[in-house]
Amino acid sequence: MNTxxxxxxxxxxxxxxxxxxxxxxxxxxxxxxxxLTLAAALPGGWTIDASRSARESLPPGEYLTSSYYAIWIKAxxxxxxxxxxxxxxxxxxxxxxxxxxxxxxxxxxAVPGVLAKGSSADRPIDSTPRxxxxxxxxxxxxxxVGHTRLPRYARGKEGVVERVHGAHVLPDSNAHGAGEQPEWxxxxxxxxxxxxxxxxxxxxxxxxxxxxxxxxxx
Amino acid sequence: xxxxxxxxxxxxxxxxxxxxxxxxxAALDVIIETYEKDxxxxxxxxxxxxxxxxxxxxxxxxTDATAAIAELGYGGRQxxxxxxxxNTADEHHLVVCTLxxxxxxxxxxxxxxxxxxxxxxxxxxxxxxGVLADFGVTLPTDTRITVHDSTAEVRxxxxxxxxxxxxxxxxxxxxxxxxxxxxxxTGLVEVPA
Numbered sequence: 384m385n386t387x388x389x390x391x392x393x394x395x396x397x398x399x400x401x402x403x404x405x406x407x408x409x410x411x412x413x414x415x416x417x418x419l420t421l422a423a424a425l426p427g428g429w430t431i432d433a434s435r436s437a438r439e440s441l442p443p444g445e446y447l448t449s450s451y452y453a454i455w456i457k458a459x460x461x462x463x464x465x466x467x468x469x470x471x472x473x474x475x476x477x478x479x480x481x482x483x484x485x486x487x488x489x490x491x492x493a494v495p496g497v498l499a500k501g502s503s504a505d506r507p508i509d510s511t512p513r514x515x516x517x518x519x520x521x522x523x524x525x526x527x528v529g530h531t532r533l534p535r536y537a538r539g540k541e542g543v544v545e546r547v548h549g550a551h552v553l554p555d556s557n558a559h560g561a562g563e564q565p566e567w568x569x570x571x572x573x574x575x576x577x578x579x580x581x582x583x584x585x586x587x588x589x590x591x592x593x594x595x596x597x598x599x600x601x
Numbered sequence: 602x603x604x605x606x607x608x609x610x611x612x613x614x615x616x617x618x619x620x621x622x623x624x625x626x627a628a629l630d631v632i633i634e635t636y637e638k639d640x641x642x643x644x645x646x647x648x649x650x651x652x653x654x655x656x657x658x659x660x661x662x663x664t665d666a667t668a669a670i671a672e673l674g675y676g677g678r679q680x681x682x683x684x685x686x687x688n689t690a691d692e693h694h695l696v697v698c699t700l701x702x703x704x705x706x707x708x709x710x711x712x713x714x715x716x717x718x719x720x721x722x723x724x725x726x727x728x729x730x731g732v733l734a735d736f737g738v739t740l741p742t743d744t745r746i747t748v749h750d751s752t753a754e755v756r757x758x759x760x761x762x763x764x765x766x767x768x769x770x771x772x773x774x775x776x777x778x779x780x781x782x783x784x785x786x787t788g789l790v791e792v793p794a
Contacts, residue, residue: 391699391750392727396720399735402713404642404781409714410604412611417636417711418629419615426623435701451702451717453607460614469617477613483621491627498635501677501707504754532752534699536726548682551754568753570684579727586745589726592753 384528385535387446388439392536392579409450416452420459425489427466431502432558436530437461506565508550512595513567518544519601520571522593530558533597537589540577541601545590546570553594567595641710642781644675645758648708649784650776652685653763663687666758670708680707680756686749687760688786693744694759695732695786697725698751705756709781716785726750736787759786766792 408414424434437458439446446454463469473480489497514520524539525531532554550565557563575587618624648670652659662669666683670676683705686694698704699722704712715721725732729746733739740746749757761783767775782788 388700390719390723391697393719393723396718396723399715399718399721399724399732399787401736401782401787402715404713406713407637407641407711410608412604412608414633414637415611415615415629418632419611419618419624421632422624422628423618438701447719450607451714456607456611456614463618468623469621473617474614477609477617479617479620481621483623485622488623488625489628491625491631494628494631494635497678498632498640499677501679501681503681505682532700534750534752536699537750546684548753548755551682554753568755570755572747575727583727584730584746586743587729588745588747589750590747591750592755594753 384440384530385526386439387441387443389535391534413450413452416456416459420455422489423459423463426486427462427468428486429462429466430552430557432530432552432554433560434458434462435554436558437465439530504552505548506550506552506563508565508567510567512547512569514544514547514569514595514598514600516544516547520544520569520593520598521601522571522597523599525597527555529555531555531597533593534591536578537571537573537591537593540573542571542573542577544569545572548592551594553596555594555596569593569595569598571598636706636711640707642708642779642784643776644673644710645705645708645781645784646776646779647673647772648675648685648758649760649779650772652687652760653775654772659687659760662760670758675707677707679703680705682755683708683758684749684755685758685760686747688762690762691743691745693740693746693786694757695725695729695746695748696751696757696759697722697748699723699726700750700752703751703754703756705758708758709784713781733787736782738787738789759784761788761790764790764792 548568551568552563572590575583666685702717
């Protein structure tokens with residue numbers, strides 16, 4: 384989906400405002416928003432790709448005028464309703480109206496282990512990689528209606544394979560409950576001029592990670 | 602939506618989830634404490650300083666960052682597949698996630714607000730020198746810039762250049778110099794005057 388979250392190359396957002404290193408949250412609700420988002424994923428059963436898809440498909444105006452943790456909370460509410468765990472009426476009334484559905488819950492004692500283990504997207508795969516380091520490739524010029532991780536600024540562009548990472552879960556299918564469908568994942572590097580034209584900084588290179596189905600040979 | 606309403610909205614959501622039995626409040630506290638106290642950019646600074654004092658470690662870090670970072674006890678959520686890239690006099694690295702907020706949590710903690718902002722995500726891939734100027738950083742015009750857009754589950758750690766005048770410094774003193782921003786690429790490491 385060509386979403387508003389796909390921001391690379393847009394203009395007009397003004398300067399970046401640096402912050403000191405110890406400024407981790409700006410309000411207590413941001414702490415709870417982070418923790419709720421992480422904890423609710425277990426009973427919710429959705430994937431990280433579905434979470435990203437929910438965030439980026441907020442209405443564009445709302446996305447751009449919401450702080451990042453507000454985006455997380457709005458997406459979490461959508462995911463909870465979508466999974467049938469919480470009713471839209473409960474969100475509207477801001478209280479539980481029915482008992483919950485039994486299922487897995489993240490226990491406090493399990494948190495350190497869960498965070499330390501993480502959730503790797505690396506997967507085994509039977510096929511051999513189609514491309515090797517140094518190969519010239521062209522990204523596909525595609526405009527999918529679903530979730531994808533190929534930014535608009537890097538579509539239909541020619542680059543060079545920089546790294547081969549092994550096979551990873553394909554977000555395009557995993558976000559929509561269509562399974563992990565692992566694919567070879569590559570880092571592809573593009574000269575700035577390929578992406579941004581003649582006026583680009585001549586010393587600029589931009590790299591993205593691209594799944595094999597995002598790429599064609601040249 | 603103002604801050605007061607977000608406070609009420611998140612409080613309400615938490616109470617709904619707790620009452621319905623989906624979330625254990627104590628688990629939320631542990632998550633918050635982990636990322637407020639334990640997991641942050643001092644972890645990454647430890648990795649960088651080690652790579653500066655130990656050439657064999659540096660080699661391992663640049664070859665297999667996930668394993669080298671795990672040697673120092675760091676890993677897990679949002680750092681499952683790491684790549685380390687080293688700044689040199691000729692090439693400067695910057696990390697972004699233009700699509701969302703992908704960031705190497707085990708070594709840098711939670712991303713700062715600016716990293717998630719449209720201003721940074723939109724501009725750093727097309728005008729990195731302009732973004733660096735917002736951080737007060739000017740690179741020589743002949744320094745090449747490589748921007749890493751984290752579009753999948755690979756996470757990047759920038760190894761900044763070791764500042765001059767630090768020969769013989771121990772790992773701890775060096776780590777204290779390494780800022781979070783220098784490990785994203787929006788800062789340089791300097792010896793305080």
